[in-house]
Amino acid sequence: xxxxxxxxxxxxxxxxxxxxxxxxxxxxxxxxxxxxxxxxxxxxxxxxxxxxxxxxxxxxxxxxxxxxxxxxxxxxxxxxxxxxxxxxxxxxxxxxxxxxxxxxxxxxxxxxxxxxxxxxxxxxxxxxxxxxxxxxxxxxxxxxxxxxxxxxxxxxxxxxxxxxxxxxxxxxxxxxxxxxxxxxxxxxxxxxxxxxxxxxxxxxxxxxxxxx
Amino acid sequence: xxxxxxxxxxxxxxxxxxxxxxxxxxxxxxxxxxxxxxxxxxxxxxxxxxxxxxxxxxxxxxxxxxxxxxxxxxxxxxxxxxxxxxxxxxxxxxxxxxxxxxxxxxxxxxxxxxxxxxxxxxxxxxxxxxxxxxxxxxxxxxxxxxxxxxxxxxxxxxxxxxxxxxxxxxxxxxxxxxxxxxxxxxxxxxxxxxxxxxxxxxxxxxxxxxxxxxxxxxxxxxxxxxxxxxxxxxxxxxxxxx
Amino acid sequence: xxxxxxxxxxxxxxxxxxxxxxxxxxxxxxxxxxxxxxxxxxxxxxxxxxxxxxxxxxxxxxxxxxxxxxxxxxxxxxxxxxxxxxxxxxxxxxxxxxxxxxxxxxxxxxxxxxxxxxxxxxxxxxxxxxxxxxxxxxxxxxxxxxxxxxxxxxxxxxxxxxxxxxxxxxxxxxxxxxxxxxxxxxxxxxxxxxxxxxxxxxxxxxxxxxxxxxxxxxxxxxxxxxxxxxxxxxxxxxxxxxxxxxxxxxxxxxxxxxxxxxxxxxxxxxxxxx
Numbered sequence: 176x177x178x179x180x181x182x183x184x185x186x187x188x189x190x191x192x193x194x195x196x197x198x199x200x201x202x203x204x205x206x207x208x209x210x211x212x213x214x215x216x217x218x219x220x221x222x223x224x225x226x227x228x229x230x231x232x233x234x235x236x237x238x239x240x241x242x243x244x245x246x247x248x249x250x251x252x253x254x255x256x257x258x259x260x261x262x263x264x265x266x267x268x269x270x271x272x273x274x275x276x277x278x279x280x281x282x283x284x285x286x287x288x289x290x291x292x293x294x295x296x297x298x299x300x301x302x303x304x305x306x307x308x309x310x311x312x313x314x315x316x317x318x319x320x321x322x323x324x325x326x327x328x329x330x331x332x333x334x335x336x337x338x339x340x341x342x343x344x345x346x347x348x349x350x351x352x353x354x355x356x357x358x359x360x361x362x363x364x365x366x367x368x369x370x371x372x373x374x375x376x377x378x379x380x381x382x383x384x385x386x387x
Numbered sequence: 388x389x390x391x392x393x394x395x396x397x398x399x400x401x402x403x404x405x406x407x408x409x410x411x412x413x414x415x416x417x418x419x420x421x422x423x424x425x426x427x428x429x430x431x432x433x434x435x436x437x438x439x440x441x442x443x444x445x446x447x448x449x450x451x452x453x454x455x456x457x458x459x460x461x462x463x464x465x466x467x468x469x470x471x472x473x474x475x476x477x478x479x480x481x482x483x484x485x486x487x488x489x490x491x492x493x494x495x496x497x498x499x500x501x502x503x504x505x506x507x508x509x510x511x512x513x514x515x516x517x518x519x520x521x522x523x524x525x526x527x528x529x530x531x532x533x534x535x536x537x538x539x540x541x542x543x544x545x546x547x548x549x550x551x552x553x554x555x556x557x558x559x560x561x562x563x564x565x566x567x568x569x570x571x572x573x574x575x576x577x578x579x580x581x582x583x584x585x586x587x588x589x590x591x592x593x594x595x596x597x598x599x600x601x602x603x604x605x606x607x608x609x610x611x612x613x614x615x616x617x618x619x620x621x622x623x624x625x626x627x628x629x
Numbered sequence: 630x631x632x633x634x635x636x637x638x639x640x641x642x643x644x645x646x647x648x649x650x651x652x653x654x655x656x657x658x659x660x661x662x663x664x665x666x667x668x669x670x671x672x673x674x675x676x677x678x679x680x681x682x683x684x685x686x687x688x689x690x691x692x693x694x695x696x697x698x699x700x701x702x703x704x705x706x707x708x709x710x711x712x713x714x715x716x717x718x719x720x721x722x723x724x725x726x727x728x729x730x731x732x733x734x735x736x737x738x739x740x741x742x743x744x745x746x747x748x749x750x751x752x753x754x755x756x757x758x759x760x761x762x763x764x765x766x767x768x769x770x771x772x773x774x775x776x777x778x779x780x781x782x783x784x785x786x787x788x789x790x791x792x793x794x795x796x797x798x799x800x801x802x803x804x805x806x807x808x809x810x811x812x813x814x815x816x817x818x819x820x821x822x823x824x825x826x827x828x829x830x831x832x833x834x835x836x837x838x839x840x841x842x843x844x845x846x847x848x849x850x851x852x853x854x855x856x857x858x859x860x861x862x863x864x865x866x867x868x869x870x871x872x873x874x875x876x877x878x879x880x881x882x883x884x885x886x887x888x889x890x891x892x893x894x895x896x897x898x899x900x901x902x903x
Contacts, residue, residue: 237538237584238577239545242556246573249563328449335549342452349459359460363448370447504698505745509759509811510734513727519758523749602748603793 193344207266212273401558415480424491798829
């Protein structure tokens with residue numbers, strides 16, 4: 176076969192549209208993962224309820240994301256878009272991971288910090304908000320960043336529920352034109368175009384924060 | 388319940404395919420991780436560059452994209468049609484192998500310099516040193532992260548149903564389509580995935596314990612068999628830059 | 630192997646024939662720091678030499694250069710009459726390749742301050758692994774050699790133990806057996822008792838005394854154990870700032886040193902109870 180350059184160029188706008196959807200899903204899903212993960216990490220310190228939560232999140236973490244996506248997609252009413260389902264399910268799935276990251280960060284805060292906060296009679300909100308979390312989160316920034324990239328690379332799974340992200344667009348273009356090789360190869364390149372620079376940024380972050 | 392019991396054989400068939408994908412993918416990923424991890428730990432620039440290219444490319448492209456490319460683009464590009472199961476194994480193996488290579492490289496680099504000096508004093512060659520001393524010692528450090536990667540790989544095999552492999556997810560999807568019982572159809576699959584994951588976690592912890600004992604360390608979490616049943620200290624997924 | 634034009638070194642006698650180790654204007658720098666400064670000295674076959682001096686004076690670097698753990702900056706080292714830090718290419722000397730070093734360092738063994746036993750192997754494996762894989766010895770022969778050497782260092786019954794089950798002194802005795810199992814012509818001892826609890830030092834030194842008495846292995850020893858140095862060594866080299874400040878028999882150096890630096894160093898070591 177020969178590589179069809181004209182086709183490649185012509186299909187770029189469509190693929191970039193798909194990439195934009197991919198980026199949107201990643202960004203919104205990541206916001207959910209960051210905030211929900213933090214809530215879970217804190218809630219896990221509550222006796223009994225925390226243990227139940229742990230088992231639930233363990234279940235979420237050890238079962239495939241694509242099954243969760245399709246499952247929830249078919250359970251939700253048709254007026255809710257695949258995009259919304261995708262964002263929420265990916266966000267919740269990844270909060271199972273970020274919760275563990277936050278937890279390791281919180282456990283890494285020295286015991287003396289808690290004791291000092293108690294000695295100052297700080298209320299719980301100040302203890303968490305002003306003392307524990309700032310220290311905990313700073314340490315786990317690189318790890319959290321890694322999940323942003325992981326999440327980005329999981330967005331093609333949305334093809335399973337018909338969201339028009341990058342891989343879906345490539346599939347559509349490919350089946351319409353039979354230039355499947357160009358379509359899927361471009362997807363691969365676009366992924367590298369995003370993930371390699373992000374990997375470099377994360378490495379910088381690690382150097383900057385992990386030393387603390 | 389009745390629904391699931393009647394269809395259990397179908398689910399088990401699907402689970403068996405998932406297990407095959409997992410074992411095949413793990414075998415491939417392990418070989419690639421060891422090979423490129425060792426290359427990445429070498430002094431010379433060339434093997435290191437080869438390892439970096441492999442890691443960045445196959446870590447950077449999602450397993451599903453790789454799978455689509457192998458199933459749909461490769462036959463057109465080369466005229467060679469891969470078997471679906473084989474394409475799926477290749478895709479998850481190449482992808483997870485890239486993460487694994489970074490784990491192997493980091494573990495090898497963490498072997499104390501004094502140990503290497505010990506091998507020089509015994510006049511071992513690079514190959515002897517790597518095989519007899521460096522890799523056996525790095526092994527214990529690789530295992531906890533390998534455990535996470537095995538679970539990630541098992542989960543990643545679920546997308547193989549999108550290229551037509553009749554794995555556990557495919558069975559669940561067929562059940563939903565045939566019966567309309569979405570909740571039951573998918574719960575069955577999720578539970579089986581969970582069970583497979585727990586078995587894998589248990590197995591990996593056994594390996595870890597053995598590796599630590601071999602190095603004369605008490606396994607983390609205590610020595611008893613019950614320690615294996617306790618949840619691990621951290622269950623983090625290995626990210627891109629680790 | 631000695632080259633054909635060199636005298637046989639099988640039955641070495643101190644002071645005769647060709648020196649076993651020659652340092653020829655050796656310079657070693659780490660960045661801006663000069664550790665060895667145009668150092669010249671030689672060691673005869675079978676000779677036992679102790680290197681003393683303040684820390685940072687370059688003693689350990691000499692051993693590490695001989696074990697090829699460091700690369701020389703300037704100058705040459707010869708071992709058994711052959712270039713060691715360099716190799717001949719045509720009529721020129723070029724820095725030695727890894728393969729050449731491997732061939733040449735066959736005759737050299739080393740015992741480290743921190744033992745460096747392999748934690749992934751039993752005591753037996755630690756002692757037999759290199760003879761089997763590097764020297765190509767049959768397994769049973771390597772085992773017999775290990776048993777014999779572990780008996781020599783008084784640890785025959787620990788042969789199937791794991792290194793972490795042993796005390797520091799026992800680990801160091803295993804490390805000595807491991808080095809001897811390679812049948813080296815030259816044994817380098819790098820502060821082998823410095824990491825040990827005081828009560829474990831004597832056992833290790835007794836083993837080394839025995840090795841010195843019963844073999845003709847050339848020994849280079851960096852130590853702060855002055856009594857030991859006096860007992861076993863033929864010659865003592867006092868180092869300061871990368872050069873030899875003074876050298877002589879142990880009696881001469883310990884009882885009648887000429888240099889102020891030597892006197893100062895000896896009194897500081899003796900004050901510390903070492």
